Amino acid sequence: MAEAAVAPQILSRIAKQVGTAAGLLALAACQTMVPRGAPPPKAPAPVETPRPVGPELPEDQNRHRIALLVPLSGPNAAVGQSIANAANLAVLDTGGKRIRITFYDTATGPAAAASRAVGEGNKVILGPLLADDVKLVAPAAAKAGVPLISFSNDTSVAGQNVFIMGYTPAQSIDRVVRFARSKGMSKFAGLTPTGIYGQRASNSFLRSVESAGGQVVSLQSFDRSRAGMTSAIAKLSGPYDAILVADSARNAAQAVTLLRKGAPDAQVMGTELWNTESAITTMAPLSGAWFASVPDGLYRQLVNKYRVRYGAAPYRIASMGYDAVLLVSRIAQDWAVGSAFPVARLMDDGGFTGIDGPFRFRRDGIVERALEVSQVGAGGLTVVSPPPGKFGN
Secondary structure (H helix, E strand, O other), rough: OOOOOOOHHHHHHHHHHHOOOOOOOOOOOOOOOOOEEEEEEEOOOOOOOOOOOOOOOOOOOOOEEEEEEEEOOOOOHHHHHHHHHHHHHHHHOOOOOOOEEEEEEEEOOOHHHHHHHHHOOOOEEEEOOOOOHHHHHHHHHHHOOOEEEEOOOOHHHHOOOOEEOOOOOOHHHHHHHHHHHHHOEEEEEEEEEEHHHHHHHHHHHHHHHHHHEEEEEEEEEEOOHHHHHHHHHHHHOOOEEEEEEEEOOHHHHHHHHHHHHOOOOOOOEEEEHHHHHHHHHHHHHOOOOOOOOOOHHHHHHHHHHHHHHHHHOOOOOHHHHHHHHHHHHHHHHOOOOOOOOOHHHOOOOOEEEEEEEEEEEEOOEEEEEEEEEEEEOEEEEEEEEEOOOOOOO
């Protein structure tokens, strides 16, 4: 393993002391692959990590073998490499005394990568990135009794030893809706794009508003064209106190410009997708809008650390690579080398803490996160509701 890097104090402290979280904490992970800021100009090489050089990896009596399955070539290589680099930073920060990470390229074949990973003795797989790849990787992992901690946000692939870390729209929507209800808003409208993400966002929106004691007075879907958006907005009925635009911030800004003609005072709400767009504060139509996502405080420090080592900005999703390593490192403290991964530990009621804040996994394999609500402004994002102080039951 490469030499340890010097970490900012707060990142080092989290990496070394990850434990019980204090707080409560599309649809493939490609929905969240937009970088914050300029994308990396090229896929930087990872720090040196042991890679297979023969039919078997060298014996290691003191460390657990952990596989990281991400695309390291092909169209998603920059994203996969960003996750791998962040994972390496976490290994360096924790010292790598209990785990050894080996990379496997899913772009050359997810199923083959998984078979190679389990054949070489890895006890847990971090990844893959895309939901379609999870479906191809899961059979080989299940046969070997190796759990997956995927970076996808597609809840349909979770369960049966498959856990997803991706930022799910359902939790983001529920959080912002409940915040709006706490401010006295009761009548809601929604705009969602056509496709799987939009369908699931619509269902989540309806459930969240009903559960929070509000009323959805109008809900329309649109195709991603100006004509389609204009047509959907024309069909909205009101009045309504708040409206959810479940799409990218850029598309939402276009929608709000049209919406204001008929609903000048409605509170605009967005989803977790907005947290991937650093230019959001320059989008004047979204000024005052709310959205819920993972906290960004520690992520900004990770970005600085990443730039120093790799000379480029990471993709926003890279933090999950860092946090996945922190998670298994924490569990590895009392996990006997050579034994099966203690899957039940992933569902500890207290959860864990990482770059993206407190989180835990539910029994169905879906991550539960502590989300904050931010308000968009010309001067930046302002947290108007911090993450909840404890997990719900």
